[in-house]
Amino acid sequence: MAFEPPRRLVRALGETAPAGDDWLARLPEAAEAAVARRGLTVERVQVPGGRSSLVVLVRLPDGAPAVLKLAPPRARPESERAALAHWGGLGAVLLLSADARDGAEGVLVLERLHPDVSVRSLPEAKALLEAAGTLRRLWVTPPAGHAFETVAERTGRQAVAMSADAERQPELAPLVDAALAAREALLADPPEERLLHGTFRQSKVLAGDRMPWLAVGPDPVVGEHAFDLARLVRDRVEDLIASPSGASITRRRIKRLAESLEVDQERLRGWTLFRAVESGVRALRVGRPQDGELLLEFAGWL
Known part of the structure; x- marks a missing residue:
């Protein structure tokens, strides 16, 4: 074929x-x-x-x-x-x-999973619960002598690109500076490291026969739990931006996810800020202005 x-x-x-x-x-x-x-x-x-x-x-x-x-x-x-x-x-x-x-x-x-049935198809509260439960199972000790990229290495490359973008577009500088400062503080005293999915979100959890829900498509990285959970915080960002109470919903989501997975709430907020700004700046860089503007507006709430 x-x-x-x-x-x-x-x-x-x-x-x-x-x-x-x-x-x-x-x-x-x-x-x-x-x-x-x-x-x-x-x-x-x-x-x-x-x-x-x-x-x-x-x-x-x-x-x-x-x-x-x-x-x-x-x-x-x-x-x-x-x-x-x-x-x-x-x-x-x-x-x-x-x-x-x-x-x-x-x-x-x-x-083979069921590619057309993801956790994202569930009501939001149930989707977050199932996604978080799946993520918890992935957080294991990395294998000895592993060659996985670390959070410090990955975000270091991203930080260089973000800084260059902020130099070309000074209007991005306040958010980029805040994101880079958050990264520096988070890496100064990191918790115990685990193997992370790396790009986890609701659409990355599909229905299966062997287990109800299974994660797919990892871009694995070794680091702290809050880094992995941060991408989940902004799931359905379009709905959050469209809601008049989007900022308060986001704060409640950070609190709920942090408590349910025993992650420090302030560390989760910091990584959510960094990852949202990085994704937003990158979207602008590659010609997706609508996505970039949504993500940077979301980041502004943090």
Whole structure:
């Protein structure tokens, strides 16, 4: 079959593609080769799919349903594979292939979940409860000698880019300065580190058969719990911005999530600020002004 990348994937990867990157052009051929080498039967490409990888619904040689995922090197598929292997299906989608070549090729063979049913489909209070419970199961001690990026390393790269953007656009400077100050204070005295999902939100938790809800699509990082939880605070940010009480709802959400997962409330607020500003500035940088303005307005409440 033709492995045509979904439009959302083409658009998202096009925003961040380095000069000369031809991964998307080579993707159909790479997908054909991955299917043939593993003896898979293709059902269909998942549409609209994700923003960083091609997801294909397949059958294993024994007929069991599975998912084939292909991701470019900049999506760090080897890191995702290592995290999924360490979690072993506890709270996260199960890695089905132990082939060492998979990571180098940017290929993951995963258990089939229900891609159209995420925690986001639940009422907000229930969605936050289920998402938080899933996240708690992922917070484990990282493997000895791991090669995962740390929160300090990842946010350090982001801080450099944010500072450069603030120099070009001085109107961003107050929020960027506040976010950078929060990061510096948070990293000065960090709590015990755990393996984190890295990009956790409601849409990253899908319904499964083995367990009711399982996380997918990690960009794993090692650091403190509050960093992981911070992305969940701003879920459904469009609804928050549209609400006349959005700021107070956000404060209550921070309090509720911090208490339910035993995370320091002020540390959660600080990382929520940093991550919202970083995402907002990056959205402006890549030509998504509406997203950027929403995120920076949200950050202004913190």
